[in-house]
Amino acid sequence: MKFVEGIKADVTADIVYMMCPMHLLKLEEMMKTLEAGQVLQIMTDYDGALTDIPEWCEKTGNEFLGVEEAPDFYKFFIRKKGR
Amino acid sequence: MYSEKLMDHFTNPRNVGEIPEADGVGEEGNPTCGDVMKITIKVENGRIADAKFRTFGCGAAIAVSSMVTEMVKGKTLEEAMSITKEAVADALGGLPPQKMHCSNLGADALRLAIEDYKKKGAAK
């Protein structure tokens, strides 16, 4: 897992305590609102996201920038692919 | 929730009131907690000639008081003392579990009235 620190996101979605698979549904929904090159931050406490989100990025061709740990949740950073 | 018999004794309670110069007075309960029953009795030749009640309380408490005063009339003191809460509840066609303490209160107030009569007799 790629751990990062201090990445600035353009858009943030807080889905802490929302149940699986909200992390994937929200991810898809939010990515549609981003412009190419922008960075999305997703905050979630769901451990499964550690595998799901990088996988989703690989499948869709978006860039997985990494994950940052907060005291009781994770922050995932994803850059939307260019055209 | 209540039997027909109980509702009858609640809507048309028998023996409401207080016997003036009663031979025995029994009061049990506390209005802070719920029910209070006051039973007064008249004793003639070792038998309960009359009984009356006043009650502060729920429908079951009023019906129990009415039934207890009915049940004791004509009974000897010993017979009256042996009236149990179950007997009162049965006579009313049963009580819901959370109201069983009402029949207990009725039996207790009656016992207190009889003991009061005996005490007064001893003092004489």
Place this chain on the structure above:
Amino acid sequence: MGARYFDYMATNPLRPEVLEAMMPFFKERFGNPLSLYELGQNAKTALEEARSRVAQLVGAKPQEIIFTSSGAEANNFAIRGLASAQAKKGRHIIVSKMEHHSVLNPARALEKEGFAVTYLPVDKHGLVDPGALESAITRETSLVSVIHASPEVGTIEPVRELAAIARKNGVLFHTDAVASAGYLPIDVEALGVDAVSISAHEFYGPKGAGALYLKGGTRILPLIYGGIQENGRRAGTENIPAIAGMGKAAELTRAELPERAGKLTQLRDRLISGVLEKIENVHLTGPAIGQGAEQRLPGHASFCVEFIEGEAMLLMLAAKGIYAASGSACSSKALKASPVLLSMGVSAQLAQGSIVFSLGMENTVEDIEYALGEFPAVVRRLREISPYAGGWGKVKETDQCIPKN
């Protein structure tokens, strides 16, 4: 003779329009909103329409409404879910002594789990003092919950003022508006609250549908884990018929609120002044009427009658076709006097004489006159039976009330 219903705080009858709005979802439109085909998507559309209507009733955005099975679930969800979600911030919550069991008991459950809970006292009208809230908040406090209006005594709490104090201190504020949503306008923005509980059957909707308004961006721990329903916050296939009914009931309520409040205030005032006039030794519980700023729910008339007991009153009234409620110990399943009345300083024996008439749109002036005709006779009859008709005398106050069985 039909019964005259004065127990709208217990539940309301369903409006015919509401039933009509529900029927298709029991029958041909039975789909699951998660299904992708048309039948499912129809249900999804109905769900989201209902969400918009409920949101409009409280001045919220649709995505801020989470449907629940009841007002009690919404209250449990708010107290447990918000306190747990913020446990890292602090483990202290504040509730008032006016709260419904569905707020008090989850608060007590949290206490067992190690949270600290402060129970805010109230004055003789049941009002929470904003100053008391201010001084109860500590650095550990994460949540305050104060009821919007009391179903027992009709008191409308100063929620806007209380919520402002919470917000100033960075503390979340929840209000239980189950008893008020059908009678008072609720605007979450104007009130400045973070969470609000409501229940459909308290405003002519069906039983089995409630909702929690939760301000956007607020974290909450689910009560019911499972799938993605309600944005991953409350699992379980949605009760679409009830939710559709709640939506319709919310729409009707929003449109009719001023008319309802006007009518019910008039009926209430007639009932209250009639009872106080016709019966001696009776006390209005909760705020007085006709004093400038309204502090009492429209349609809410609650009393304590001296020297007699509430359950006995209810039974005699029911025999006359009058349905009301009581907070007396004997009328409760737990045999405990209403904690709300006791916390307002009502003595335990007086609380035994509690009686509550809560009015609704089906009530008429004639109903009120009928009640005013019968109620004094019931009181008179029970006082004839009571040993206290001449006064309480000296009553030993005790808290040792263990019924002997």
